[in-house]
Amino acid sequence: MSTLIGRKIGMTGMFNEQGVYVPCTLIETGPCTVVQVKTEDSDGYTALQLGYGSGKDRNVNKALGGHLSKAGVATPKLLREVRTFDAANYKVGDVISVGDVFTVGDKVKVVATSKGRGFQGVMKRHHFGGVGMQTHGQSDRQRAPGSIGGSSYPSRVFPGTRMAGRMGGEQTTVRNLQIVGVLPEKNVLIVKGSIPGAPNSIVEVVRMPKA
Numbered sequence: 001m002s003t004l005i006g007r008k009i010g011m012t013g014m015f016n017e018q019g020v021y022v023p024c025t026l027i028e029t030g031p032c033t034v035v036q037v038k039t040e041d042s043d044g045y046t047a048l049q050l051g052y053g054s055g056k057d058r059n060v061n062k063a064l065g066g067h068l069s070k071a072g073v074a075t076p077k078l079l080r081e082v083r084t085f086d087a088a089n090y091k092v093g094d095v096i097s098v099g100d101v102f103t104v105g106d107k108v109k110v111v112a113t114s115k116g117r118g119f120q121g122v123m124k125r126h127h128f129g130g131v132g133m134q135t136h137g138q139s140d141r142q143r144a145p146g147s148i149g150g151s152s153y154p155s156r157v158f159p160g161t162r163m164a165g166r167m168g169g170e171q172t173t174v175r176n177l178q179i180v181g182v183l184p185e186k187n188v189l190i191v192k193g194s195i196p197g198a199p200n201s202i203v204e205v206v207r208m209p210k211a
Contacts (some may be wrong), residue, residue: 022180049082104181111173113197119165120167122162124167
């Protein structure tokens with residue numbers, strides 16, 4: 001098992017052994033409850049369905065309520081399926097905590113939804129540099145995108161042309177983040193660097209294989 005569901009708490013910092021200040025992110029990782037075990041014989045692949053957090057029964061429909069009742073677990077805030085090769089080592093109702101999966105020094109990747117930035121222009125969205133030379137007759141074109149296509153040929157705009165539009169709010173993955181601290185009693189993971197998403201957003205932490 002190498003994946004747990006968690007919640008981004010926020011950022012902090014700590015000094016390492018060399019006295020260098022290192023920015024870090026706090027992630028409340030788990031505990032996650034095993035709601036369903038999928039095997040090769042029954043489902044064609046091996047995976048675990050994990051429940052994270054505490055949800056409300058009134059927000060659950062009959063189908064999901066029957067699924068949770070069959071498993072005999074409390075209503076979670078979030079359900080997520082995680083592929084794993086050692087699913088046979090777990091059973092429904094098992095609780096997996098941060099100390100069971102991660103140790104200091106591990107490299108992880110974090111999958112989360114980035115902050116939504118709304119409708120943005122090309123300079124912020126695509127890092128355009130602007131036309132410059134504002135003293136040469138450029139009165140209001142400093143942040144404009146410029147030409148987007150030919151007139152007589154090809155007489156159209158090619159798909160994928162970088163323009164203004166909605167920015168953020170997309171699934172983003174950051175890899176090779178190092179774990180610098182594990183607090184099992186608080187279910188908190190301390191990761192070096194920053195991760196996507198706003199505070200209190202749901203994240204997925206995956207331990208990467210060692211080289």
